[in-house]
Every structure is written in C-alpha cells, then in structure tokens.
C-alpha cells in the first residue's frame with residue numbers, strides 16, 4: 001500500500017497577486033453612501049449580531065500594539081482593540097477597566113506633584129511628559145486632594161531658585177475655577193472653560209480629590225464622533241486576548257473589568273485546547289461572554305471552531321509582518337487562499353445551520369488595497385498589527401535613526417515578548433522553545449485617526465468602483481483576477497523617472 005500526503009491542486013496565493021475588476025457604478029455609488037458596518041460575533045439568520053463593528057478593523061493582540069490608549073483611539077473611529085494577554089491578569093484587567101471608565105474629554109492627570117516638589121523637579125517632569133499643567137495634590141497622586149495647579153505661568157525660571165517649592169508659587173485651590181466630577185457633563189465643562197477663559201478645568205469629588213481634567217485644546221476632539229464604537233452605557237467597547245492555559249482565572253477577571261469580547265490568542269487554533277477553553281467559557285458564562293478563536297487557514301479548521309462555539313474565527317498562519325513561523329516550522333498558507341477557502345466554509349455553515357460565524361483576516365495586510373481585497377474575498381473584518389504599531393497611540397518607543405522616526409514593533413513569538421502560551425501545545429510550561437517572531441522597527445506614521453481615515457477612504461472608493469455600498473454587497477459583486485508577475489510590474493509607476501530621484505539637486 002502506498003501512502004501519500006495530501007497535495008492541494010493549486011498554489012496558495014496572497015493579496016498582492018490579485019486585482020479587483022471594476023463593475024457598474026450607479027449614481028448612488030459615492031463614498032459618502034458606503035457603510036463599513038460589519039458583524040463581529042455569530043448571529044442567527046434573521047437576527048442582528050450582538051456586537052457589530054462600525055469599521056472592519058481590529059488591532060492585534062500584541063504587546064507592541066494594543067493597550068488602553070490604542071483601544072480608546074480605535075473605538076473612537078469605530079473599530080476595536082484586543083488588549084494583549086501576554087501580561088499579568090491584573091495588568092490586563094486594569095487596561096480593560098481604563099477603557100471602560102474612560103470618559104471622552106475627561107482626562108486623568110498624568111503630571112502630578114506634591115506641595116513640596118521643587119521648581120527643578122517640576123522642570124524635569126515637564127521635560128519628561130511634555131505637559132506643562134501639573135496638579136498639586138496632597139499625596140502627589142492623580143486622585144489625591146487637590147491643593148493647587150502649577151502651569152508655566154506660575155514661575156519665572158530666571159528669577160526663582162530651583163529649590164523653591166510648589167506651595168510657594170502654585171495657584172492655590174481657593175483661586176481655582178473647578179467643577180463637580182459627579183454631575184458635570186462634558187458640554188457644561190466646555191462652557192465653563194469658554195466663559196471663564198480657562199485652559200483647563202479640574203473636576204473634583206466631594207472630598208476635593210482630583211478626578212479629571214478637561215482641556216480647552218481638546219475641544220475639537222471632544223465633539224462626538226458618529227462612528228464611535230460604544231456599548232449600551234455609552235462606554236467605549238474593548239476586547240481582550242486570552243490563552244488556553246490560565247483561562248479559568250483570566251476570563252472572570254476580564255469579564256469583571258468590563259471586556260466586551262474575548263479572543264483566544266494562538267498561532268494555531270485547530271486544537272483540542274481551544275475546544276476545552278471555549279467549553280469552559282460557555283459552561284460558566286453561557287451566551288453572556290463572546291469569544292473568538294483561531295487561527296486557522298482552511299475549511300476543516302473553521303468548522304471545528306464554529307462547532308466548538310467560537311463567536312468568530314480568526315484566519316491566518318505565517319503571514320504576519322514580524323512572523324517567521326513559515327521559515328521556522330514550514331506551516332502556513334497564502335493569506336488570500338486561506339480567506340477564500342474559509343469564507344466558503346463560513347457560507348456553507350450558514351446555509352446548513354442558519355448561523356453566521358464572522359471571519360477575521362489576521363496578518364500580512366501591508367497596503368491599504370490588501371484590506372480591500374481581504375474584504376472582497378470574504379473577510380468580515382481584519383486584524384492588523386504592523387499597521388497600528390506605527391501610530392502615536394501604540395505603546396512602543398518612538399526612536400530617531402539617521403533623521404527618520406521609527407516605532408518599535410515585535411512579535412508575540414519573539415524572545416522580547418516571550419508569549420509562550422500563544423505557541424503552547426501542551427508541552428513544557430513557561431518556555432518558548434524557539435522564536436517564531438522578530439523584533440523590528442516600522443516607519444512612524446503619526447496619528448491613528450489620520451491614517452485610518454485615509455485607508456478607509458480608499459476602501460470606500462474601490463467599493464464604489466465595484467458598485468457596492470456595503471461589505472456584503474461588495475463580496476457578492478466583487479470580480480477578482482490573479483495577475484501575472486509581469487503585470488505586477490505594470491501596476492506600479494514604470495518607464496518614467498520619478499521627480500523624487502532629483503530631489504537632492
């Protein structure tokens with residue numbers, strides 16, 4: 001008897017090998033009319049999903065990408081972050097709670113001093129944080145009893161000794177305009193700022209303890225964003241990564257902190273460990289806790305997780321920008337082929353059961369048009385790591401090398417993150433046997449909002465070229481063609497000399 005491995009009939013492909021062929025666009029097909037709303041979690045035919053995203057983007061479950069700052073910035077735009085799980089349960093739950101407790105425009109003071117802090121120390125703090133407004137509290141914390149405020153208008157460096165203490169020159173509480181943290185709304189706070197010509201309004205509780213600050217400079221940011229992703233209590237929505245090891249402790253803590261959705265974070269999801277984790281969550285929390293699973297790259301993997309009760313399934317192995325899984329282990333599949341295959345499996349499962357389980361394209365999305373192709377091929381939403389790591393809001397250092405700014409970005413399977421749970425196959429605990437990711441730099445790209453706006457405007461524009469006003473319609477109408485290596489060359493600018501080439505003259 002001859003036993004042979006199974007061979008797929010076709011090579012697996014990735015996004016850069018495909019193009020969309022435009023379809024008829026009616027006069028209704030304008031970017032302003034395009035909706036990018038998309039389901040995040042499973043739903044029954046005829047029903048609405050419990051959670052939908054307003055834009056089809058989530059940020060990766062990675063130390064270098066998704067903390068509370070990223071989550072707030074992305075939820076403001078209509079997407080969702082999954083706070084990374086490769087940290088202690090307490091720290092992860094704290095990040096989730098920070099997002100849930102965040103009140104738009106109400107800032108927790110990040111520069112706080114004691115009455116005895118010296119002018120020299122104040123200048124050092126200003127240098128470190130870049131902020132000139134400091135709260136003087138009894139114990140020097142951001143929630144201590146507010147005794148005064150120091151701004152650069154309170155001191156004159158040339159005339160005052162560096163040893164002078166804040167209590168001698170701060171604007172004392174008795175001279176401050178402040179408001180009640182419990183009852184003041186953002187629009188009332190802004191009115192006080194305008195009426196009293198303030199730069200900042202402190203909000204205190206009934207014990208005079210500092211709760212928030214509202215800044216004049218944030219006024220334009222504080223206007224409501226019609227796309228923002230909020231829960232029924234108007235709080236930003238946030239997700240969190242979990243693993244198949246400590247779920248019995250981690251999941252209750254994250255639920256308690258207010259996480260709206262969880263996701264099992266693993267490099268390979270077609271495993272019994274994922275089924276056990278999903279079972280635990282369903283047994284203990286029923287339908288109340290939503291949880292995605294993955295990653296898989298074919299129909300079998302999808303069906304396994306859908307039947308195990310995953311609320312969404314994440315697709316992609318080996319395509320991430322920092323990923324060396326394919327080189328190290330020889331597993332994976334071209335991302336476009338994976339999505340096409342899994343999308344078909346999702347639709348068949350829907351036909352059979354009447355249950356729609358959304359799929360997420362995770363990793364390897366480099367150009368904006370890759371996102372458009374992922375959606376056209378059937379992804380309900382996308383997870384991005386490198387893309388978000390480049391923004392101001394990512395948790396990593398911004399560094400300047402040879403006059404250009406970069407941000408750090410490292411894989412969860414790198415020695416730096418040491419996220420052994422993500423790669424665990426039930427072997428030795430607490431150990432990453434070999435690396436599956438690298439530590440790198442990515443070009444710094446500025447504010448999340450500006451970049452997301454631009455990427456989405458390209459996606460909307462292409463959808464209009466294909467005659468589609470929403471993602472489902474786009475998937476039904478999309479016509480895709482594989483391209484030859486030569487026509488890929490034709491796709492960039494060619495046979496011209498770019499003016500940039502002469503810019504040094």
Ligand code: IMP
Pocket residue numbers: 060061062267318319320321322323324325362363364365383384385386387410411412413414436437438
């Ligand atoms: P990117 O958007 O191309 O940078 O890919 C991000 C995705 O890569 C994440 O969402 C993970 O699925 C995956 N990933 C994160 N860290 C690693 C790693 O160290 N090795 C392999 N894949 C990783």
